[in-house]
Amino acid sequence: MTDSAVIEVSDLRHSYSSVEALRGVSFSVPRGSFFALLGPNGAGKTTLVHALCTLLRPSAGHVAVAGLDVRRAPRDVRRTLGLVFQEPSLDDRLTVFENLVFHARIYQVPRRQRRERAWAVLELVELQEWANAPAGNLSRGMKRRLEIGRAMLHEPSLVVLDEPTTGLDVQSRRRIWEYLERLQRDYGVTLLLTTHQISEAEGADLVAIIDRGELQALDCPSTLRQRIGRKLINLQIRDESFRQSLSERFTGRCTQRDTVLQIEADDPDELLRELVADEERWTMVDSLEIVDPSLEDVFINLTGRELRDRTADGMR
């Protein structure tokens, strides 16, 4: 175990009756990093998070948070953790401020510091004016912000967020993103976030891709993207027969979405030269772009499936 790691997970396994949710996952999260756990719904992310925050006793394997074994010292582990759950967990009948003070009490924040810290986190998530409003009056995005602030109240070294932006509009999402970045930058907090949205993982320092209870890859996003090695060429072509002939020519290397044909190329220059040579047909290309593979492509490459399709199934 290294000193710089906040979380150490080794060979973690967990089964729910007959279903194996985690099949031997190992990784470590460096102190102060922003760590994203990316995978489709049902990949085992929430099980992993529950094992981390001692809400679940794993069937086998070892988990340590801040050097503390989750099985042997669950209460100490909980003290070092800030949690933001997938579903809201505020008391709607209490005011925003009362929710925070309640949290301070059950997390054993010394009495003299409770109110002061509650104001500090309200300022952090910009909800001071709402301090005396019932939490039930807040919008979903504001509730999420309050929950993030609340997770910081007892000054944890690690904040775990389980799908924190699910169900939020784009603006709220962006705002939450800003807060998280500030937490990492100004407070030196380690962030562990689970998501099934690629865009959220792109900004992380480290991305662990998890699918079917197994860790598929773990690296920084740029390295993961480079792993594929190839470039992607997006061609928009309205003419169907042309699209057809191209997709036949590059069978196995191209995917089609509406009128856009995406071709993988180890050497894009050569492929383009070939296309331009056919002058008559070249004019039928409406637009062209060459892009680096996204994390989504990495995911497909690793698992042979798309992330979005499975989430659309509503699988859990």
Next chain:
Amino acid sequence: MTGLTRVLRYLHDFAAATHAVWLREVLRMLRDSGQIVGAFSRPVLWVMIFGIGLTPYFRTGLRETTFMVPFTYIQFILPAVVVLNLMYPAIQSAVSLIWDREFGFSREVFASPTPRSAVFFGKLLGGGTIAMAQGLLVLLLLPAANVPVSYASLLGALVPMATVALAFTAIGLFLASRMSSFQGFGVFANTLILPAFFLASSIFPLDPSLSMEQALQSFPAWLVFLVHANPVTYAIDELRWVMLGYRQFDPITARTVLSAFVLIPVIMAYHAFRR
């Protein structure tokens, strides 16, 4: 840390968490207008309407009674209404447990470093406090009911009242720990409260001057048995003793039954809650 400071630290944390949960229960009640309306309307309904309406029949009786007591019907039912106003909020307070599970607040509590037992005691004391407050509210009707009560007897009333408050909060917590729906809980709570209240020598007296054999002549056997088996009977009897100086049952039996009536549900609820 030495052993002692660690123990003190633990106790301090335990107390802080219990206080937090207790305070939350009380604040929630104060913001629940339905509960507050119920707390006021229930005693008024029973004492003012039921009590005043039935007073003329109490001494004479609709049937042949050999039964005379030295007080009015309102005076007779007032202690029972106190108990009724304890039972409802006590059981109702446990709904917060189902509520918390449904709306996710339980995650906030159970993922915290707070021991579950502290959460349990917070809930138990919170429910008990809410119930006591509503029970004491009924005592405001004492002048209207023309019951002469001294401060000393009021203090004495707190003991049987607290017994009922804690016992029914524990029963509520036990049920709520095992139930998942609000509706189911509500139905269950009502089917429990009303018989427990009616079969407690609350609104009609089992004639104390009669022997068991004679009582069995004027009432069906099952009724006599149920009234005797119902712990609430003894709580009301204790309260009557404190407030009116009148009792129907043996005090030692009453106090033994009441002690068991607090302990057993609390222990059961504690185990159900810890699971």
